[in-house]
Amino acid sequence: MTMGLKFQYSDLQYERRQPEKTILHRVIRENFVGTLRSIECAHAESGGGFFTPLPYYVKNEFLKFLDCGILEKGFLRLHCASCNASKLVGHSCKCRGICPVCGNRRMANTAANLVDQVIPLGQVRQWVLSLPFQIRYILAYNSEVLTSLLGIYFRVISSYYILAAKKMGLPNPRTAAVTFVQRFGGQLNLNIHFHTLFSDGFFYTNKKGIILFKKIKAPSTEGVEKINKKIIKRFVRALRKRGFLNDGYKDDVTCDYGHAQNEFMTTAMAASIGRKIAWGSRRGCKVQRIGQTNEVAWKPKQGLRLSYINGFSLHANVMVKSSDRVGLEELCRYVARPALSNSRISEDEQGNIIYALKIPYTDGTTHLKFTIEEFIVALVALIPPPRVHLVRYHGLLGPNCKDRKKVIPIQSKAKEPKKESDHYPPKEYWIKWDKLYQRVFKKDALICTKCGGTMKIVADITDPEAIKKILSALGLEDSSYTIKDGAPRINGPTYYPSD
Incomplete structure (x- = not known):
């Protein structure tokens, strides 16, 4: 020492x-x-x-x-x-929406589980798909459409890897991927988009019946754009079959498609997607900015392996080498991160909520300002509905794939039951x-x-x-709290603590 x-x-x-x-x-x-x-x-x-x-x-x-x-x-x-x-x-x-601590716990647990027990050994590439406002709104309330479009998205990218395998003359190639459905952006806004970690190549079975992995060359920027165009074509076709987008794209995402599940929820989601205020005296106005020094017209980003077409943005420039499992775990934590961070929340002298941006806007904006009401409603839009999975597994990693156990990094420690009456040991997913x-x-x-x-x-x-x-x-300090009631009650099933 x-x-x-x-x-x-x-x-x-x-x-x-x-x-x-x-x-x-x-x-x-x-x-x-x-x-x-x-x-x-x-x-x-x-x-x-x-x-x-x-x-x-x-x-x-x-x-x-x-x-x-x-x-x-x-x-x-x-x-x-x-x-x-x-x-x-x-x-x-263990909430999935507004609790930063439980979100961080789930992030670390999910990343560790994926690296240790799920993602196959080999090179991994991240594909990120962002969507136009109108489609974000549809996916925010319709989980069936979300699942359908996610399947299309996986199959289009998977076909890129399968085509490369066929050019090499390898039969029956298969792919493996994990998708994180992120419901938030970096500005306390609702932003449905997909982060998918693909094994950057394909799997094939050799003559001995062993499944092997073959990595392929990184896609070019032109190749990513071609994939993006194919995704757009199939998304639009699938949505129109379901009765959406018949009038083309609209800048106004507050339109109702006849679901009417809850008037305020749809209003809150639409406003959050458009980065506007959903409730209060400033309803319909843009969220207030702090630090803005000039007016800058928005321009789509440009870069290597990045394609932007009519609101659809596809990015595939992040790759982790097969030997870098530590880097893979960091990437998994990034895509599984929570929507909120306590360190970015502060107050001004008037009691308004100030939320720090991780990356400043091009116009100089560094913080966003919300009144208390605006902040609460912004949180409402970020809460995911129950029974909607935010992590999806595809291809060889699919839950029903019989060959899944042949490609994961380690074999399950759970032993086969000796008798039919015996039970399998619990899965080791939730790390202590x-x-x-x-x-x-x-x-x-x-x-x-x-x-x-x-x-x-x-x-x-x-x-x-x-x-x-x-x-x-x-001798510990009392940490109990009292929930304040600031409005009169009305008749109906409101489910509040004092009801």
């Missing part, structure tokens, strides 16, 4: 987060009930007393987020046998909290801050009385 430096076990330990002290938690607990009730009241008045309540999954997402990491709602108790010290870890909400923490941060989450020993999880505490006693005995 270097002389003059005092070693502390706290330098290696996990520190419990305090979500109740973040701006995001405070803004939601103080304003989400009032904002959503105001919306429902306004719709009830405009509808002559009749209204359609906001979907339950939206309200449930906010409520679960508020409980995330709060010790009064339950926790794991860790104990050190050497010095009798204790540590508490709050339960997580402490192992994942050590993998990401290179720190031991179970190290004791007092003696440096290893702590063990001894109990999962959910009983309210037991929670109070333990928190009191450990």
Whole structure:
């Protein structure tokens, strides 16, 4: 150890987060009930007393987020046998939309699982497809159309690899890919687009029956443009068969296609896609910008292996070598990242929410400004509906592919059942909290801050009385909260905590 430096076990330990002290938690607990009730009241008045309540999954997402990491709602108790010290870890909400912490946890878990157990060994290329506003709007509420277009998108790119195999004279080539359906952009906006990690080549079976991988030459920019044109042609044809785009493309994404699932949700989604305000005194206006120094007309990006045609953008210039599994995991984390980051949220003196852009606009804009109401509604549009998968597997990685186990990096540790009555062991998808923490941060989450020993999880505490006693005995600060109600209730199934 270097002389003059005092070693502390706290330098290696996990520190419990305090979500109740973040701006995001405070803004939601103080304003989400009032904002959503105001919306429902306004719709009830405009509808002559009749209204359609906001979907339950939206309200449930906010409520679960508020409980995330709060010790009064339950926790794991860790104990050190050497010095009798204790540590508490709050339960997580596991939400997919607005919780930055659970989003980061899912991001790291998904990336680790893909690299260790799913993506075959070999070169990997990322294909990214962005869509016109009008198609984003359709996919935002119609999961069946999303699945259909995603299948077309995979088959078009897959045909590029299969054609290369046929030119080499190799029979029955197959491909493998994983797609992340990202529902957000970097500006708190709804932006449905696809990030697909393709094995950058094809798989074929040799004479011995062994499946082998053959990488191919990177596509040219002209080749990417040709693929993009094919995607556009097939997308438009598929959408018109379903009754969409019969009048061509429209700049106005607020048009209704007859689904009418929820008037406010469709309004919020359309406004978010167009980067406009959906509710309040500035309804229909663009989101306020900070740092803008000049007016710059928008121009599509240009670059290597990038094609932009009428709102369809296809990019394929990111490649990870077969030997770089660490780089592959970083890429997986990037495409699986959450929509929000606590570090980018701040407040101004008037109480408005300031959201920092990761990459400034060409006009100099560095931040976006929202009122509290505008911010809450922006979050509503980002919450994904339930039972819609955001990670899809294709080709040899498809869930029903019989040869899947022959191409994944490791064989499953689950053994075949000895008898028909025996059960398969559970799949090792959800990595334990402490192992994942050590993998990401290179720190031991179970190290004791007092003696440096290893702590063990001894109990999962959910009983309210037991929670109070333990928190009191450990002298921990009260992290409970109160949800403020800022609007009158109306008759109907609103599903709020005070109902």
